[in-house]
Amino acid sequence: MDNDRYSFVIDIILSLVIIAFSIVIYIDTLDLPxxxxxxxxxxxxxxxxxxxxxxxxLFILIKAIVKKQPAAAPAEKSPEQGDVSTFLxxxxxxxxxxxxxxxxxxxxxxxxxxxAKLSGFMPATxxxxxxxxxxxxxxxxxxxxxxxxxxxxxxxxxxYIFTGLFYIDLP
Amino acid sequence: xxxxxxxxxxxxxxxxxxxxxxxxxxxxxxxxxxxxxTASMLIALTLPLTFYMVPVxxxxxxxxxxxxxxxxxxxxxxxLRMPGTPASIVTTFDGYPMAQKGLGQRALGLAILSSxxxxxxxxxxLAGLSPTLADLALKFxxxxxxxxxLTALVMLATLxxxxxxxxxxxxxxxxxxxxxxxxxxxxxxxLTFGWDRLNGGFQLxxxxxxxxxxxxxxxxxxxxxxxxxxxxxxxxxLAIKLKDLKTHGGNIIRSSFIGAWVGLxxxxxxxxxxxxxxxxxxxxSKTPEEFGKGHESGVVAGETAxxxxxxxxLIPMITMGIPGSVTEAILIGALVIHNLQPGPLLxxxxxxxxxxxxxxxxxxxxxxxxxxxxxxxxxxxxIYVPKAYLLTSILVFCVIGSFALANNFFDVWVMLAFGVIxxxxxxxxxPLGPFVIGFVLTPIAEEQLRAGLMxxxxxxxxxxxxxxxxxxxxxxxxxxxxxxxxxxxxxxKSN
Numbered sequence: 001m002d003n004d005r006y007s008f009v010i011d012i013i014l015s016l017v018i019i020a021f022s023i024v025i026y027i028d029t030l031d032l033p034x035x036x037x038x039x040x041x042x043x044x045x046x047x048x049x050x051x052x053x054x055x056x057x058l059f060i061l062i063k064a065i066v067k068k069q070p071a072a073a074p075a076e077k078s079p080e081q082g083d084v085s086t087f088l089x090x091x092x093x094x095x096x097x098x099x100x101x102x103x104x105x106x107x108x109x110x111x112x113x114x115x116a117k118l119s120g121f122m123p124a125t126x127x128x129x130x131x132x133x134x135x136x137x138x139x140x141x142x143x144x145x146x147x148x149x150x151x152x153x154x155x156x157x158x159x160y161i162f163t164g165l166f167y168i169d170l171p
Numbered sequence: 172x173x174x175x176x177x178x179x180x181x182x183x184x185x186x187x188x189x190x191x192x193x194x195x196x197x198x199x200x201x202x203x204x205x206x207x208x209t210a211s212m213l214i215a216l217t218l219p220l221t222f223y224m225v226p227v228x229x230x231x232x233x234x235x236x237x238x239x240x241x242x243x244x245x246x247x248x249x250x251l252r253m254p255g256t257p258a259s260i261v262t263t264f265d266g267y268p269m270a271q272k273g274l275g276q277r278a279l280g281l282a283i284l285s286s287x288x289x290x291x292x293x294x295x296x297l298a299g300l301s302p303t304l305a306d307l308a309l310k311f312x313x314x315x316x317x318x319x320x321l322t323a324l325v326m327l328a329t330l331x332x333x334x335x336x337x338x339x340x341x342x343x344x345x346x347x348x349x350x351x352x353x354x355x356x357x358x359x360x361x362l363t364f365g366w367d368r369l370n371g372g373f374q375l376x377x378x379x380x381x382x383x384x385x386x387x388x389x390x391x392x393x394x395x396x397x398x399x400x401x402x403x404x405x406x407x408x409l410a411i412k413l414k415d416l417k418t419h420g421g422n423i424i425r426s427s428f429i430g431a432w433v434g435l436x437x438x439x440x441x442x443x444x445x446x447x448x449x450x451x452x453x454x455x456s457k458t459p460e461e462f463g464k465g466h467e468s469g470v471v472a473g474e475t476a477x478x479x480x481x482x483x484x485l486i487p488m489i490t491m492g493i494p495g496s497v498t499e500a501i502l503i504g505a506l507v508i509h510n511l512q513p514g515p516l517l518x519x520x521x522x523x524x525x526x527x528x529x530x531x532x533x534x535x536x537x538x539x540x541x542x543x544x545x546x547x548x549x550x551x552x553x554i555y556v557p558k559a560y561l562l563t564s565i566l567v568f569c570v571i572g573s574f575a576l577a578n579n580f581f582d583v584w585v586m587l588a589f590g591v592i593x594x595x596x597x598x599x600x601x602p603l604g605p606f607v608i609g610f611v612l613t614p615i616a617e618e619q620l621r622a623g624l625m626x627x628x629x630x631x632x633x634x635x636x637x638x639x640x641x642x643x644x645x646x647x648x649x650x651x652x653x654x655x656x657x658x659x660x661x662x663x664k665s666n
Contacts, residue, residue: 007600010598010599010600011599013599014595014599014601018340018344022347025347025362028361028362028364029361029362032359032361033359036357037357038356038357038621038624038625039621039624039625039628039629040356040620040621040624041357042354042356042357042359042361043361045346045350045613045617045620046347046350046361046362049343049346049347049350050347052339052343053340053343053344053347056336056337056339056340056343057340059336060334060336060337060340063334063336096392096393096394096395096396097393099392099393099395100389100390100392100393103392103562103566104389104587104590104591107566107570107587108587110570111570111580111583111584111587114580115580115583125567128563128567129563129564129567132563132566133559133560133563134559136392136395136558136559136562136563137395137557137558137559147559147560150560154564154567158567158568158571162571162575166220166222166223166575167223168219168220168222168571168575169578170571170574171574
């Protein structure tokens with residue numbers, strides 16, 4: 001997908017999600033009691049913000065649709081004109097969206113396991129670091145041994161430092 | 172003032188505060204030097220560790236992290252052309268070409284010197300302006316505060332990088348997400364959707380950790396397979412002399428002024444300060460064509476201004492409780508967690524904290540200079556630390572940090588949810604600064620607006636009877652209209 005089409009799709013999704021979110025919020029505030037002891041009441045600010053969010057989202061939506069129309073190619077920017085990110089080194093390696101999604105999912109499992117008291121902090125952290133680390137950088141047996149050692153040392157050290165030094169009760 | 176500032180320095184030079192300041196600066200330099208990890212992420216992550224610390228020690232740790240974090244960013248910018256922090260983007264323009272020409276050490280040396288000078292010069296702004304502004308802010312009532320917060324939010328949304336509509340949307344969305352829970356004025360529950368867990372609303376710390384740390388880690392994992400090109404730093408010493416202060420003195424002073432003033436304005440971060448100083452230096456240079464090819468003045472301008480912006484950004488935070496940038500928003504959160512009210516009363520009720528911040532900022536710059544001069548070669552090796560070890564450790568710290576707030580997992584889930592929100596907002600090029608600062612400032616804005624309305628019997632036009640409030644309101648209207656006017660003018664010109 002080229003950059004323009006990608007931005008168009010993202011902007012459309014963003015606007016529609018925010019509009020839907022604002023409508024849900026607005027409807028929820030209708031049940032709040034009217035102001036009694038002071039002029040504004042609890043519902044006013046959420047309603048104003050919901051209205052503003054809808055206006056800004058519509059603006060982004062319309063702008064995205066209008067921008068989609070064919071236009072002249074934009075002139076190249078010089079450094080002082082703004083978008084500094086264009087000057088950063090780019091790498092051709094493919095982005096690892098799958099790895100990011102798997103690690104995030106693993107993090108959710110790690111949190112769930114501790115919150116449901118299926119495991120304590122130390123064993124859960126050891127397994128989590130080893131698995132997440134191996135997914136991020138799959139490597140040979142020596143690297144896996146290194147990662148496993150790191151996971152054990154890290155889990156033990158953090159547990160004793162946080163509970164003993166910072167008085168934070170870990171699960 | 173002098174007496175209180177001296178007392179703050181005396182407190183700071185005691186063993187424990189000095190230890191925490193040194194530790195914070197060292198951590199900041201280390202984290203700042205690693206691309207993808209930022210000062211705000213470090214501060215948000217270490218905040219839970221300060222719960223049991225004395226406030227002065229906690230604040231010195233965080234100020235050290237802030238100064239170190241912004242300074243450390245130039246190492247990867249010079250050696251890898253990857254800014255360690257966004258504040259060092261400009262340093263890549265000339266720092267990396269210098270390193271490629273074999274002048275890496277000279278570039279690192281100049282960056283250290285400039286960062287230190289920028290920090291020290293902006294300290295004079297911080298120490299000189301803060302007590303006066305705090306005195307002025309003591310005269311503010313609800314309308315002044317409400318309009319000031321409004322101005323800060325509008326400036327943040329319109330002046331932050333990216334499209335104005337997305338900046339405004341980010342601010343409004345952040346404000347909206349601060350509303351669930353009990354309304355502070357009349358105790359009415361709202362936007363909880365019948366879910367008891369939401370009665371207390373979303374806590375600041377999980378929101379901050381999620382928005383900045385988790386979303387950044389997701390981005391870092393996505394780019395984890397990118398290869399890093401190593402640039403060797405040959406030779407001994409840093410190849411800088413005292414003579415450099417004379418050669419680059421004018422640039423350092425000018426860039427410090429730009430950095431400090433830009434830092435003072437809400438929403439314009441250290442990266443914009445550095446870019447403005449760089450552009451100005453290039454325009455005034457006799458050899459502008461050499462910029463971007465390894466010009467020393469480019470490195471000096473960027474690094475001076477980004478460090479100077481910290482001093483400027485701390486001013487509205489300690490005098491009015493208004494964050495100049497995301498990092499100040501987190502520092503405000505830190506003060507609140509320690510039962511301290513940021514704003515003008517801080518100078519009268521907790522002068523040891525207000526002046527402690529000012530003193531710590533100067534000493535952190537000195538510590539940063541000493542550490543960088545002594546250990547830059549070793550610090551530079553940190554940029555090659557394998558990401559798999561680093562990111563998994565940070566993820567565990569994120570979980571511990573959010574859990575430690577109230578020993579419950581609800582905050583951890585909130586943190587993960589805000590991580591996803593932050594990632595998708597970033598993907599849609601919606602700036603995260605206005606989002607977080609909107610979240611932080613909403614309780615103050617709503618409280619002051621409702622207090623003002625109660626005082627005036629519901630008459631909002633009472634704002635126009637207060638001169639400062641009118642000035643703030645006019646500033647926000649002008650800030651909002653200025654980009655539209657510029658666009659209109661540009662279109663007319665092109666037609």
